[in-house]
Amino acid sequence: MSEIVPPAEARRSADLRFALHLFRENPLVLAGLVLSVGSIAVALLSPFLVDPTSWQITHPILKNCWNNPLFGWGNANIQACPSPYALGTDSFGRNLLQMIVLAIPVDLQIALEVVLSAVTIGIVFGATASYAGGIADEVILRVTDIFLAVPGILLAIVFMVVFGRTIPVLTGAVVLIWWPTYVRLVRSQVLSEKEKPYVESLRSIGAGRLRLLFRHIVPNSIYPLLVQATLDIGSVILTVSALTFIGLSPSPLLPELGNLASLGSQYFFTAPWLIIFPGLTILLISLGFNLLGDGLRDILDPRLRR
Amino acid sequence: MKLYEYAIRRILLMGLVLFGLSLLMFYLTRGFLPPSFALAPYITPRMNEAEKLALAQSIGVATQSCPSFTAFSSFQPSCLVPVWAQYTGWLSNVLKGNWGLTLLPGIAGSQTTLSVFFSRFPFTAQLAVMGAILTIAIGIPLGIVSATHNNKLPDHISRIISLGGYSIPQFWFGYVLLIIFVLYVRIGGLGLLPGSGPLATNCAICFANPGSVRAVTGAPIFDGIVSGNLHYAWDSFVAMILPAVTLSITSIGALTRIVRSSMLEVLRQDYILLARSKGLQERVVIYRHALRNALLPAVTVAGLLTAFLFGGVVVIEIVFDLPGVGYTSLQAVNVFDINFIELYVLVTALIIVVTNLAVDIIYAKLDPRIRY
Numbered sequence A: 001m002s003e004i005v006p007p008a009e010a011r012r013s014a015d016l017r018f019a020l021h022l023f024r025e026n027p028l029v030l031a032g033l034v035l036s037v038g039s040i041a042v043a044l045l046s047p048f049l050v051d052p053t054s055w056q057i058t059h060p061i062l063k064n065c066w067n068n069p070l071f072g073w074g075n076a077n078i079q080a081c082p083s084p085y086a087l088g089t090d091s092f093g094r095n096l097l098q099m100i101v102l103a104i105p106v107d108l109q110i111a112l113e114v115v116l117s118a119v120t121i122g123i124v125f126g127a128t129a130s131y132a133g134g135i136a137d138e139v140i141l142r143v144t145d146i147f148l149a150v151p152g153i154l155l156a157i158v159f160m161v162v163f164g165r166t167i168p169v170l171t172g173a174v175v176l177i178w179w180p181t182y183v184r185l186v187r188s189q190v191l192s193e194k195e196k197p198y199v200e201s202l203r204s205i206g207a208g209r210l211r212l213l214f215r216h217i218v219p220n221s222i223y224p225l226l227v228q229a230t231l232d233i234g235s236v237i238l239t240v241s242a243l244t245f246i247g248l249s250p251s252p253l254l255p256e257l258g259n260l261a262s263l264g265s266q267y268f269f270t271a272p273w274l275i276i277f278p279g280l281t282i283l284l285i286s287l288g289f290n291l292l293g294d295g296l297r298d299i300l301d302p303r304l305r306r
Numbered sequence B: 001m002k003l004y005e006y007a008i009r010r011i012l013l014m015g016l017v018l019f020g021l022s023l024l025m026f027y028l029t030r031g032f033l034p035p036s037f038a039l040a041p042y043i044t045p046r047m048n049e050a051e052k053l054a055l056a057q058s059i060g061v062a063t064q065s066c067p068s069f070t071a072f073s074s075f076q077p078s079c080l081v082p083v084w085a086q087y088t089g090w091l092s093n094v095l096k097g098n099w100g101l102t103l104l105p106g107i108a109g110s111q112t113t114l115s116v117f118f119s120r121f122p123f124t125a126q127l128a129v130m131g132a133i134l135t136i137a138i139g140i141p142l143g144i145v146s147a148t149h150n151n152k153l154p155d156h157i158s159r160i161i162s163l164g165g166y167s168i169p170q171f172w173f174g175y176v177l178l179i180i181f182v183l184y185v186r187i188g189g190l191g192l193l194p195g196s197g198p199l200a201t202n203c204a205i206c207f208a209n210p211g212s213v214r215a216v217t218g219a220p221i222f223d224g225i226v227s228g229n230l231h232y233a234w235d236s237f238v239a240m241i242l243p244a245v246t247l248s249i250t251s252i253g254a255l256t257r258i259v260r261s262s263m264l265e266v267l268r269q270d271y272i273l274l275a276r277s278k279g280l281q282e283r284v285v286i287y288r289h290a291l292r293n294a295l296l297p298a299v300t301v302a303g304l305l306t307a308f309l310f311g312g313v314v315v316i317e318i319v320f321d322l323p324g325v326g327y328t329s330l331q332a333v334n335v336f337d338i339n340f341i342e343l344y345v346l347v348t349a350l351i352i353v354v355t356n357l358a359v360d361i362i363y364a365k366l367d368p369r370i371r372y
Helices: A002-025 A027-049 A076-080 A096-132 A134-148 A152-163 A167-193 A197-204 A209-220 A222-248 A257-265 A273-300 B003-030 B036-042 B049-058 B069-073 B083-095 B113-148 B153-167 B170-184 B202-208 B220-226 B230-267 B270-277 B282-300 B302-319 B325-334 B338-366
Strands: none
Touching: A002 A027, A002 A273, A027 A096, A027 A273, A096 A134, A096 A167, A096 A209, A096 A222, A096 A257, A096 A273, A134 A167, A134 B003, A152 A167, A152 A222, A152 B003, A152 B302, A152 B325, A152 B338, A167 A209, A167 A222, A197 A209, A209 A222, A222 A257, A222 A273, A222 B153, A222 B170, A222 B302, A257 A273, A257 B170, A273 B153, A273 B170, B003 B083, B003 B338, B036 B049, B049 B069, B083 B338, B113 B153, B113 B220, B113 B230, B113 B282, B113 B302, B113 B325, B113 B338, B153 B230, B170 B230, B170 B302, B220 B230, B230 B282, B230 B302, B270 B282, B282 B302, B282 B338, B302 B325, B302 B338, B325 B338
16 A cells, blocks of 8 residues: 555645645635634634623613714714724623624534534434435435425524523524434435445445445545535524524623624614624624635535636 | 326325424424413413313313313323323314414404414515515526626626625614615605604505505505505505515525526536537527526525525514514414414425425426436
8 A cells, every 4th residue: 555655645735735726716715714714713812802701791871882983873972982982882881892702702603513513413314314225214304304394493483482592592493403404415425425436345345334334435425514514604603693683592681693783773773883783793704604615615626626 | 207106295295294394393382391381371360260271171281181270280190181182182173274363462362373374474475475586586697697707707796796695694684774775875765664663654654554455465565456556556565675685685695606506517518519619699508508407406496495585584574574474473482372383384384395396396397307
C-alpha cells in the first residue's frame, strides 16, 4: 500500500488548492464564510463582550430610546436617555445591541443542536431503512410520510404547548420538524451508494454488513449531508425565531432573536428599530449559512467543476 | 405496475398517512397531560360537580362508571379512560360527522367546529393560492434568466433574490413591508392594511362594511366578483398583496434555485448543442427544448411548496391580523381544542398529500422514462 500514498496525498493537496481557488473566485461564498464564522465568533465571545446577566435587568425609564443620529427616528423619550445606544433600547429599557449579542449564541446553539440531532436520527434510521429494506424500510418511510404531511410549525406549536415553553422543548419541537428530511436524504444516498462496485468488492472480501454500512457507505455519502446540514442551520434559525415570535418564547425577557423581534412588533410604527435589527441579525446569520452551504455544494460536488 | 395501480396504492397509503397523523396529533395533545387539561376549557364557574362529571363523560375522558367528579380529578384508576379508548371514541364521533362545538375563546360553545373552520378556511386558501401564483409567476422566470445568463449580472441579482428569500424571516419581512408601505410609500392612496390600527383607512372600511357582498365562499376576492361588487373585490385583492408577497418569498427563493440548477443541467446536454448547431433561435432552444425538461424537477417540489405555503400562513396571519384558519389554529392549540387541531391538520395534510399524488401522476405523464 505504501507506494500509492504519495499520489493520494498530492491529489488531496491539489483538491485543497482547487477548493481554495473556488472560494476566492466566488465572492458570495466568501461573504457566507465571513457571515457564518463571524456569527459563531460573536456567539463564542458574547459572554466576554456583554455581561451575561444584563438581560434580566430592566430599566422602565429607558423604554424605547433612540438617540442614534444615523437615522431619522426620534422619540419623545429622548431626554430620558442619558447616553446614546447604538441600536436604541428595547421595551424593557435594555440596550438592544447587547441583547442581540446575547441572543446570537442562544439561537446558534439551538440550531446546532437541532441539526446535529436530526443528522444523527437521519443516519441511524435512514441507513437502517435502506440497508434492511423490506418491512423496516416501509415502516420508516410511512412514519416520515406522516411527519412530512403536516405543516411543521403546527406540530411544533402543539409540542411546545403540551410540554411547556422551555429551550430544550423548543429544540425538541424543531427536531420533530426536521428529522424526516434527513432520514429520506440518508436513505436515498445509501441506496445509490450501495449499488457501487466498491461495495461489492468489499463484500467479496468478507466485510460485515454493519461495518460496510457505517465504515464505508455512510462516510461516502456524507458530503450531501454536510451541505444540507449547513443550509439547514439557516432554516432552523428561521423556524426557531418564528416559533418564539408567535409567542412560544420561554420568557418575554429572554434574549432570543425571534423573541426580541416579537417585543418590537408591538411598537413597529413608533419604534421600528426594535423589530428591524433583531430581524436583520436573523437574516444575516441565515444568509451566511445558506451562502456557505451553496459554496460547499459547488466545491464538494465534482460534477459542477467544469 | 400500471399507472392506475400505482395511483390506487398511493390512495390507500394516503388513508394510512391521514390515520397515522390523526393518531399522532391526538396522542400528542391528550397522551402527555393530565385529563383535566382536556376538560379545563369547557368548565365554567357555575357548574356543579355532577355537571362537570357529565361533561367529562361526554367528551370521553372519564368512564361511565366513575362515581364522582372528585374521584375523576384525583385520578382514580376506575375513572380514567386510556388514550387509545379516547381516540377510538373520538374517531367514531368524527366518522359520524360529529366534530363537536368549538372551544375558541369568545365563541366557545356557540358554533360547531366545522362551521368555524369552513367559514375561515376559504380566506386562508385564497392567501395560499395567491402565494402559489406569485411563486410560480416569479420563481420560474427568475430561474430561467439566472441559468441563461449564468455568472452574469442577471444571474447574480436573481441568486441574491433567491438566497435572500430563502434566508429571510417571513414575520420580519412582513413587518418591514408594513413599515415601508404604511409609513413611507403610499401607492395610489390605497390602504394596504386591512383592519389593524388607525392608519388603515380605505380597507378597514371595506372589510367592516361589505356593502352588497354575499358571503358565497368566504374568500373575499371571489365573493366580490360573484356578487358583482368589483370595488370590494379589488380592495380585498390589494389588501392581500403584502401578505401574499410575504408568504411567497421563501418559496420563490426555493423554486428559483431549483429551476436554475435544473436549467443549467439541461443546457449542458447534447441535444441542446444539436438544437443550437442546426441554427435554431436561442429563444426557441430555451423555451421549446430546454424549458420543458428543466421544469420536471420543479414539478416534483410542488408538494413541498404547498406544505411551505400552508405552514407559512400561521405566521403571516398573525403578522397581518388576518381572519383565517392559521391564526385560529394557534388559539385552538392554546385551549387544547382537539377537534379544531385535528380538522386543521387533516385538511392541510389532505391538500399536501393530494398535491404530491397529482405531481407524481403528472410527472409520469410528462416524462415517459418514468415507470412505476
